[in-house]
Amino acid sequence: MLQCLKIMQLRRPLLSRLPLFRSPQLRSERYVSLPQRQLVLALTLVLGLGVVEPILNPPAAAACFFWQACARQRGRASNTRAGGKRTGRIIGGNDASLPYVISPRNAWIQQPDQNQSYTIRWNAVEGANSYTVRIWRWTLERDRPEIVLWERMTVDNTPSLPFPERVSLDTGYYYSIEVVTDTDVSSDLDEGYYESGFQLLFEEDYEELRSQLSNVTPGVSAESTLTVGDPTEEAILARAGVFFLEEMYADALPTLQSLAERPTASDLVYTALGDTYSQSGLNQLAIDAYQQALTLAMADANVLSEATVRVNLADVYATLGLFEDALQQLSLARAAYGQLEEETEIDRLDRRIDIISNRLLRSGEESPTP
Numbered sequence: 276m277l278q279c280l281k282i283m284q285l286r287r288p289l290l291s292r293l294p295l296f297r298s299p300q301l302r303s304e305r306y307v308s309l310p311q312r313q314l315v316l317a318l319t320l321v322l323g324l325g326v327v328e329p330i331l332n333p334p335a336a337a338a339c340f341f342w343q344a345c346a347r348q349r350g351r352a353s354n355t356r357a358g359g360k361r362t363g364r365i366i367g368g369n370d371a372s373l374p375y376v377i378s379p380r381n382a383w384i385q386q387p388d389q390n391q392s393y394t395i396r397w398n399a400v401e402g403a404n405s406y407t408v409r410i411w412r413w414t415l416e417r418d419r420p421e422i423v424l425w426e427r428m429t430v431d432n433t434p435s436l437p438f439p440e441r442v443s444l445d446t447g448y449y450y451s452i453e454v455v456t457d458t459d460v461s462s463d464l465d466e467g468y469y470e471s472g473f474q475l476l477f478e479e480d481y482e483e484l485r486s487q488l489s490n491v492t493p494g495v496s497a498e499s500t501l502t503v504g505d506p507t508e509e510a511i512l513a514r515a516g517v518f519f520l521e522e523m524y525a526d527a528l529p530t531l532q533s534l535a536e537r538p539t540a541s542d543l544v545y546t547a548l549g550d551t552y553s554q555s556g557l558n559q560l561a562i563d564a565y566q567q568a569l570t571l572a573m574a575d576a577n578v579l580s581e582a583t584v585r586v587n588l589a590d591v592y593a594t595l596g597l598f599e600d601a602l603q604q605l606s607l608a609r610a611a612y613g614q615l616e617e618e619t620e621i622d623r624l625d626r627r628i629d630i631i632s633n634r635l636l637r638s639g640e641e642s643p644t645p
Contacts, residue, residue: 535564
């Protein structure tokens with residue numbers, strides 16, 4: 276990991292010059308000389324993005340940096356391929372009394388078959404003895420569930436089922452999963468239920484996906500889940516980063532969760548996990564992952580990671596309307612960036628602090644007087 280951090284310091288300014296990787300935390304240019312910056316800029320102008328393909332699709336050895344760049348692409352990709360739209364962060368996964376869906380959620384998925392399997396996972400509800408799980412296909416207008424394509428009841432209270440291989444899924448449709456407890460509590464009561472379904476990748480997307488995966492993890496097939504042998508943390512992060520960029524959160528989560536189970540998991544692993552939960556619309560799980568990342572970053576005196584995680588936490592808190600908590604995290608992040616003398620970041624955070632402070636003021640004015 277030390278070597279990985281060195282690579283991050285060397286390559287951070289190079290990627291920050293590229294439109295796809297203008298990460299706020301990666302804008303510092305003091306690590307790279309002017310001739311180096313001019314060379315990268317010239318190559319980008321002359322040859323286009325293809326010239327930096329080794330950077331856009333880095334080897335596994337630089338995957339920790341790769342995830343940092345990927346994580347800054349939240350919300351950039353859209354699902355207009357299927358006529359829909361993404362509206363940013365989703366509120367959901369905050370009521371432990373509901374069997375809210377964890378995966379697949381707010382994601383693109385590959386065609387489930389014997390080579391590509393998924394697991395339907397949901398929140399375990401206390402007191403539930405069994406669950407009924409349904410896959411719905413929605414109308415083309417995506418205004419309501421239309422047809423139940425598959426239904427299954429669990430034999431016990433285990434909060435997961437294998438995704439059916441023979442269910443008929445078509446590109447261009449929107450699907451959702453409903454989970455109902457034996458006490459008739461449904462996942463559709465979750466705040467983010469109607470925006471947390473999934474869609475099937477289009478055929479033309481598969482070749483590009485395989486190409487990206489082969490670039491970041493050479494010698495590993497696109498269908499592999501990287502569970503054979505002992506793959507490095509960097510290799511798993513690289514692979515998860517590709518899925519994250521493609522909004523394939525159901526593919527990213529299993530690899531990140533397996534990585535988080537390792538006793539040597541770094542703060543970046545939990546940051547990546549938090550990012551994926553956050554984009555899936557699972558706010559509390561995201562907060563839990565970010566808190567773990569923060570603990571590890573502070574234990575390692577990693578000020579840059581601490582600042583990054585605090586900003587991510589603030590994003591989730593603001594989404595939930597917890598503006599005071601968001602302001603606290605942004606203030607602490609500002610102090611961390613101050614230690615790093617990152618003036619650009621400090622200016623950016625000052626603007627965000629002003630915005631959220633105004634939102635807090637308005638929310639106080641709108642609250643009824645006791």
